[in-house]
Amino acid sequence: MTEGTSRIEAFSDGVFAIAITLLILEIRLPHAGEAGSLSRQLVTLWPSYFAFALSFFVILVTWIAHHELMRLVHATNRPIQLANGCCLAYVIFIPFPTAVLAANLGGPEMKTAVTFYCATFVFGSAAFNVLVETIARSGCGRSDIDQAIAYIRRGFRITFGVYVAATLIALVAPWVALAINVAVRVHLLRIRYQPTTVSRAA
Amino acid sequence: MTEGTSRIEAFSDGVFAIAITLLILEIRLPHAGEAGSLSRQLVTLWPSYFAFALSFFVILVTWIAHHELMRLVHATNRPIQLANGCCLAYVIFIPFPTAVLAANLGGPEMKTAVTFYCATFVFGSAAFNVLVETIARSGCGRSDIDQAIAYIRRGFRITFGVYVAATLIALVAPWVALAINVAVRVHLLRIRYQPTTVSRAA
Amino acid sequence: MTEGTSRIEAFSDGVFAIAITLLILEIRLPHAGEAGSLSRQLVTLWPSYFAFALSFFVILVTWIAHHELMRLVHATNRPIQLANGCCLAYVIFIPFPTAVLAANLGGPEMKTAVTFYCATFVFGSAAFNVLVETIARSGCGRSDIDQAIAYIRRGFRITFGVYVAATLIALVAPWVALAINVAVRVHLLRIRYQPTTVSRAA
Amino acid sequence: MTEGTSRIEAFSDGVFAIAITLLILEIRLPHAGEAGSLSRQLVTLWPSYFAFALSFFVILVTWIAHHELMRLVHATNRPIQLANGCCLAYVIFIPFPTAVLAANLGGPEMKTAVTFYCATFVFGSAAFNVLVETIARSGCGRSDIDQAIAYIRRGFRITFGVYVAATLIALVAPWVALAINVAVRVHLLRIRYQPTTVSRAA
Numbered sequence: 001m002t003e004g005t006s007r008i009e010a011f012s013d014g015v016f017a018i019a020i021t022l023l024i025l026e027i028r029l030p031h032a033g034e035a036g037s038l039s040r041q042l043v044t045l046w047p048s049y050f051a052f053a054l055s056f057f058v059i060l061v062t063w064i065a066h067h068e069l070m071r072l073v074h075a076t077n078r079p080i081q082l083a084n085g086c087c088l089a090y091v092i093f094i095p096f097p098t099a100v101l102a103a104n105l106g107g108p109e110m111k112t113a114v115t116f117y118c119a120t121f122v123f124g125s126a127a128f129n130v131l132v133e134t135i136a137r138s139g140c141g142r143s144d145i146d147q148a149i150a151y152i153r154r155g156f157r158i159t160f161g162v163y164v165a166a167t168l169i170a171l172v173a174p175w176v177a178l179a180i181n182v183a184v185r186v187h188l189l190r191i192r193y194q195p196t197t198v199s200r201a202a
Numbered sequence: 203m204t205e206g207t208s209r210i211e212a213f214s215d216g217v218f219a220i221a222i223t224l225l226i227l228e229i230r231l232p233h234a235g236e237a238g239s240l241s242r243q244l245v246t247l248w249p250s251y252f253a254f255a256l257s258f259f260v261i262l263v264t265w266i267a268h269h270e271l272m273r274l275v276h277a278t279n280r281p282i283q284l285a286n287g288c289c290l291a292y293v294i295f296i297p298f299p300t301a302v303l304a305a306n307l308g309g310p311e312m313k314t315a316v317t318f319y320c321a322t323f324v325f326g327s328a329a330f331n332v333l334v335e336t337i338a339r340s341g342c343g344r345s346d347i348d349q350a351i352a353y354i355r356r357g358f359r360i361t362f363g364v365y366v367a368a369t370l371i372a373l374v375a376p377w378v379a380l381a382i383n384v385a386v387r388v389h390l391l392r393i394r395y396q397p398t399t400v401s402r403a404a
Numbered sequence: 405m406t407e408g409t410s411r412i413e414a415f416s417d418g419v420f421a422i423a424i425t426l427l428i429l430e431i432r433l434p435h436a437g438e439a440g441s442l443s444r445q446l447v448t449l450w451p452s453y454f455a456f457a458l459s460f461f462v463i464l465v466t467w468i469a470h471h472e473l474m475r476l477v478h479a480t481n482r483p484i485q486l487a488n489g490c491c492l493a494y495v496i497f498i499p500f501p502t503a504v505l506a507a508n509l510g511g512p513e514m515k516t517a518v519t520f521y522c523a524t525f526v527f528g529s530a531a532f533n534v535l536v537e538t539i540a541r542s543g544c545g546r547s548d549i550d551q552a553i554a555y556i557r558r559g560f561r562i563t564f565g566v567y568v569a570a571t572l573i574a575l576v577a578p579w580v581a582l583a584i585n586v587a588v589r590v591h592l593l594r595i596r597y598q599p600t601t602v603s604r605a606a
Numbered sequence: 607m608t609e610g611t612s613r614i615e616a617f618s619d620g621v622f623a624i625a626i627t628l629l630i631l632e633i634r635l636p637h638a639g640e641a642g643s644l645s646r647q648l649v650t651l652w653p654s655y656f657a658f659a660l661s662f663f664v665i666l667v668t669w670i671a672h673h674e675l676m677r678l679v680h681a682t683n684r685p686i687q688l689a690n691g692c693c694l695a696y697v698i699f700i701p702f703p704t705a706v707l708a709a710n711l712g713g714p715e716m717k718t719a720v721t722f723y724c725a726t727f728v729f730g731s732a733a734f735n736v737l738v739e740t741i742a743r744s745g746c747g748r749s750d751i752d753q754a755i756a757y758i759r760r761g762f763r764i765t766f767g768v769y770v771a772a773t774l775i776a777l778v779a780p781w782v783a784l785a786i787n788v789a790v791r792v793h794l795l796r797i798r799y800q801p802t803t804v805s806r807a808a
Contacts, residue, residue, distance in 0.1 A: 007211065007215060007269055009613065009616075010211075010212065010215045010616065011215050011218065011219055011265065013613060013616045013617050013620060014215060014216055014218075014219030014220070014620055015219045015222065015223055016617065016620075017219075017617055017620030017621045017623075017624060018219060018220055018223040018224075018422075018620070018624055019223055019226075020621065020694075020698065021621055021624040021625055021628065021698050022223065022226070022227070022624075023698065024625075024628070024698050024699060024701050024702055025227070025628070025631070025701075027702045028705075029705065029706060029709060037715065037718070038706070038710060038715040038718045038719060039718045042706070042718075042722060052699075053695070056691075056695050056698070060688075060691045060694075063617065064684075064687055067613055078266075078391060081266055082262075082391070085258075085262045088222075088262075089255070089258050092222065092223050092225065092226050092258070093226060093254075095226050095227075096226055096229045099230075099231065100231060100240070100244070103231060104240060109239065109240040109241075112239070112240045112241045112244075113240060116244060189684060189688070209413065209417065209471055212413075212414065212417050213417050213420065213421055213467065216417060216418055216420075216421030216422070216620075217421045217424065217425055219421075220421060220422055220425040220624075221425055221428075224425065224428070224429070227429070280468075280593060283468055284464075284593070287460075287464045290424075290464075291457070291460050294424065294425050294427065294428050294460070295428060295456075297428050297429075298428055298431045301432075301433065302433060302442070302446070305433060306442060311441065311442040314441070314442045314443045314446075315442060318446060411615065411619060411673055414615075414616065414619050415619050415622065415623055415669065418619060418620055418622075418623030418624070419623045419626065419627055421623075422623060422624055422627040423627055423630075426627065426630070426631070429631070482670075482795060485670055486666075486795070489662075489666045492626075492666075493659070493662050496626065496627050496629065496630050496662070497630060497658075499630050499631075500630055500633045503634075503635065504635060504644070504648070507635060508644060513643065513644040516643070516644045516645045516648075517644060520648060
């Protein structure tokens, strides 16, 4: 029993849009009465701006990848809905490690914070690997895109390994780990998820 | 006077997406200066992670069930809009008992917290029973699915009874009550809401 | 220059869905360490539950009314977008007077809180009156519904007067003012916005 | 490789709707026990109401402009998605400078707060200029609207200059800077983004 993808796309788009917008709630002025002029306080918030920009970029790229994946299926079923739910749980969770990162960037606990932040992406990558596997096995994929699915499966497995490596690196070199995470997303933006001959009116 | 279901679906999807995303706002780091290293603090938050995962699963399954229900109607009217509103009020309320649960899991007041959490599902189940009854009596159901509606009505009445039982059990054995709630949702995922011959382009 | 109504409906639905869901953020447990058992604390929150239910009902009815209004237009233009924006500003504002109401229900400042709460609906009703006038004068209304528009204009002017009266009554009898507000919404649910012969696939 | 615009519009509409609704979270009652009657406290919050109204108006006008821009393209590609992402990052960021403004309106640090608030719009205008350039160069624009695109490009460059000027003016005359920002938005509402002969069913 299958059905179209419009409601799962609408629900997912809603979750992505809300999670990415909630990131701003983590940026807050210190309480009145604390030391320093306003301009100094605004400058002191740089870890919050940095974490906001980083997680914004991550969620945006994840949304694009999710978008591309959903274009490869013509229908959903219960396993796809559940696997998609795991991906959304990961997206919804992102604001919390972002807040942990912002609170500890440049501080004595930075290694722990970045490791936690990077570990979130290991979980997220696992969820997306499950989603791609589920799509590949569901019979909901479009017939002309077997090659694309195979390509994405291989790519997602490799990025999973990179996220694991970045998490381990974060234990000793947190800035390097963050740089690796950015690089992976830039790469995800550059790959093509589909052969150019595939087109679908969205 | 009836109308199509697209706007009520869009509004409901929005509410589900927001309620499920707001769950993350309940997970917060203790204020700076409190005891313990960051890694210890992150571990100490396990009740929050547990409550987040549990309520995420509950809302996801509820969304799927709502989704299936809406596929059975071809139009809405005022009574359906109101009954649907009661279901949405329940969904919106979930983050609050989730926060109560997270704050008391494993603590001295756990029985009260779990009872409150389970009682929320009794209310929610009542709302969904009202919605199914309203659909069944509205004449908005699709003609080929009388059997499916009858099946769902019976099923929803049974789950209502299970939720009441779980709430009473929570007074003495809270972990058992939580396990029953998970089991009900797993069951809701496995049942088929429609005969396989019914298909509708979504 | 006009355009279809799909994006303005999507944007409005999003705002309604978010505003109604944010109501739950106003319900919070007292900080740990404050007096009383958990069950007593949960009971003490009754003003929050009451304000939540009341404002939920208000926003739901407003969404239905907005929904009906939008069904009467086949296109939007800049003035309709701006008038609609005023209506949305009112909807977005509702969580704040709701929090004020919850914090003061049954307290010494209840009259002030209820007056503020009721005054919000005067502003909201003014916005909806402007929206209906703008639609009536825009030429975007559907040709077969002149009668419906005229009927709604008259009805909205009367409810505006009732909201003003309720706000004045709140200064001396706050519970009566709240009851009037509920009664107006029940009435708004019962009226028919369109002649029965009008039907539109949504 | 291009695709239709429906999902990017849905995602953007969601972000706009959430960002505009989150503005209300910045309006909060002082904690109980602080000086003054409730009515006095409500009046003392005027900077919050003012900042809410101002940022609401800014986001509404930005939504309308974004809406008009998207009507000029018949498809999106990766560069448009990224440029659009920068615009959304700006929209999501707005609640933070709004909170800074509300906390300092009429206070000793007002010049700093207004400068920060105005500088946000310089960033936002840069993002929208990038989006228009990307659209113009993408080949995704509709063939009959080259003239409209050229007109918008010129207009957006001019408004960028005005935002820079307003930010500098804020350093010495903050109220004037705010008035300039309002005037720019009123102007953006009055211009026509398309020749009247262009019509598209939305």
